[in-house]
Amino acid sequence: MNPKSNPFAHQSSGARLAESAAFGLFRGATYFILLCATMIFGVIVVKGSGTVFKASPPFVNWTFLTASPETLYVFEFEGKKMELGDKAFREFKAARGLDEIEAESYAHSAGGIWPCITGTFWLVIGSMGIALFIGVSSAIFLSEYSQQGRMVELIRLAILNLAGVPSIVFGLFGLGLFVHFMPVVAGFDDPSTPSFPIGFGHWLNFSGWGICLASGWFTLAFMALPVVIAASEESLKAVPRGFREGSLALGATKWQAIRTNVLPYALPGMLTSSILGIARVAGETAPILFTAAYVMRDSAPGGGLLDFLGQGVMALPYHIYVISSKIPQNEFTERVQYGTALVFLGLVTAIAMTSILLRIRMRNRYRW
Amino acid sequence: MNHFWEKNLTEIREQLLLMSGLSERSLSMAMRGLVNRDETLCDSVEAEDSQIDLLEIQIDEMVITYMATHGPVAKDCRFMLAASKISSNLERIADQATKIARNAKRLNQEPLLKPLIDIPLMAQIGQEMLRDSMTAYVEAKPDLATEIVARDKSVNDIYKQLARELTSYMIEDPKTITRALNLLTVAKALERVADHVTNIAEEVFYLYKGEDIRHERGRKAIV
Amino acid sequence: MNATFETRMDTLPQAARGSQQGAPDTSDPMIEIDHLDFYYGANHALRDISLQIPGHQVTAFIGPSGCGKSTLLRCFNRMNDLIEGTRIGNGQIRIHGIDISDPAVDTIALRRQVGMVFQKSNPFPKSIYENIAYGLQIQGVRDRRRLDEVVEKSLRGAALWDEVKDRLHTSALGLSGGQQQRVCIARAIAVEPSIILMDEPCSALDPIATAKVEELIHELKKNYTIVIVTHNMQQAGRCSDMTAFFYLGQLIEMGKTEKIFTNPVQKQTEDYISGRFG
Structure with missing residues (x-):
């Protein structure tokens, strides 16, 4: 067919050229992201797996996952180069009756990261609970109960702005409010803080909670709140108005309508989006820097509830921060750095994946 | 499923049947009044006419209400049109019956011009046609309706023959003119009855088949 | 107003429903509206509306979109309370003779008496059983046998x-559109209201489902007073006894449906129902 007779034949024009250029640019930008992500994941996975996995059975380095961090001692003994953790090093000396062995010590480079894993776990669970409770409650209030108007818009704006606050500011806020100021009940009048007698020989001392799980929970929870509230409001809005009207028209109170016909359908969305938000917050170092994280704790927090809340924890992000910037760097610390990073990455990915899978399942269950 | 508005259609149908029953009765009473020379029968025919007129108005009201509120289509729509037309034809049949009764009263005052043979025959055919057309309507038999249309011709033939006969009476003896004209009027009324019944039968056919079989000859001539 | 809404609401409809044995008393107006003015913020949505809705009949509200017919309908069970900035400027709505905007009226008690079916069928994503039993359950009824009874009765109804x-016990969302809408109607009658409001109940249904719902409306008027908002002229014609035509927030004409559809008094009504509007 000759081109003149074909009105639909290809024609080169400026518009076509511009399209190719724009398309190429978008493609390039996307591939660039892919490249960066691959590099980050690649380096961590490649270097980290050397620490987390072993070449011989059982393939997983259980010590790294289940032991506490220890100082690594590197020394020469009878012509052989030895690397031993703190405990093993002392046993080694005791067994041979030696008082002193010339050894180089590297902090945190032996043992494992078990207390960091549990610490992170507790931080996530607690802050998730608090953030969900406060966030969902206020989202219900904002979108279902409050009179829509300037006041509510202002509150929404404030919450939105909260999301823009740098994490270090949250850390300092937590330090000021929870660590140094929040009241504790004690059997004595603390002269160094404002304190009020509450009877029964007890006083409310505004001495702060100290660096502990509770402070960390609230600080992290506050940081996650904007995400949780936004996600919850979104989920509430996604529930068709007909469900509310339907139950109200049957003579339900507002709370009955929300409880029976809005929340059950909004909750899956609220939970999954919130979990995603919290998982990201759990990766933050700054908020727990001053409020909950310890450089070193041998044991996981335990004891009664109040004891448990009053204890600080080790946490993966803070641990990474410490071993990669607070101690002398060398080949031994690098191993632990990458190992910890890989475990942390895996943990956060697992949480995110769970919430995404959960959301897909929930979506399929409720369709209207 | 028996829809709630079927009730309205049934009501219209029942009113139509009532009307056809009354019209047929008027016709037979008028004929008996003529044949038996019974003046009271003729009077009651005239009296009953207004009831039939009332029914026509009622049916039209029901039809227009139904059309306005239900927006009937297809068969329901044809049903509405047919109901209105059938009722108006039935009303005309009753009018013809009244006309027969009125002429019968006049005829009864004088001796018969000739024995009544053709006129009762016409009335009999007309009544049968009417009964059959209502059967076709109630029992949804469009074929019966077409057959009725064919029967109209025989009534017309009898009328033409009777007209010729009465004309010859009048030519022979002008004194018979009044009676002959009265008889002719009765015959003409019966011929009109058959025409109205034919119209009804055509409406019934249209109702069930959706085809118009009126004025076949005229249309063929144009085509 | 000495009697509280609760008590009168509880006794009166029972008496009204007692008329099932005899002929329904249609002369008694169920809903009376006196010179009602209604505002959406600054928008004067309903202007000086006065009308009476007879009991045990179907009253249809027709009119172009935005004419206020749905707004008026939602006044009857105070669903407009849910919308910010709405208020009654003037006038009264009386149901069973009681002014429903009186502060002594509890919207919850009111809505149990004045049920509503919405334009978009909105069964809850629960089982059919739970949907029907919902109204009773929120009233605190736990007795399984009673619930079973009511569910069957309402579904039969x-x-x-x-x-x-x-x-x-399967999800109500698995039903067809028409069935879903009838679930919503069953759900509304399960709490034994005396009035059922229907806001374009068939607008999302196909003709067959529509016919079934209309059939149902025709049945329901024996026991309930029904007010239906519809855009479908034929529907108003087929199922209603009374028709009210609204335009720009005003009641233009109200009367027996046959009268409105065959010989309306107002030209606007005639233009609207014959599709010559605007």
């Missing part, structure tokens, strides 16, 4: 029992 009796 909505002409749905035979279609769903074998799958009462």
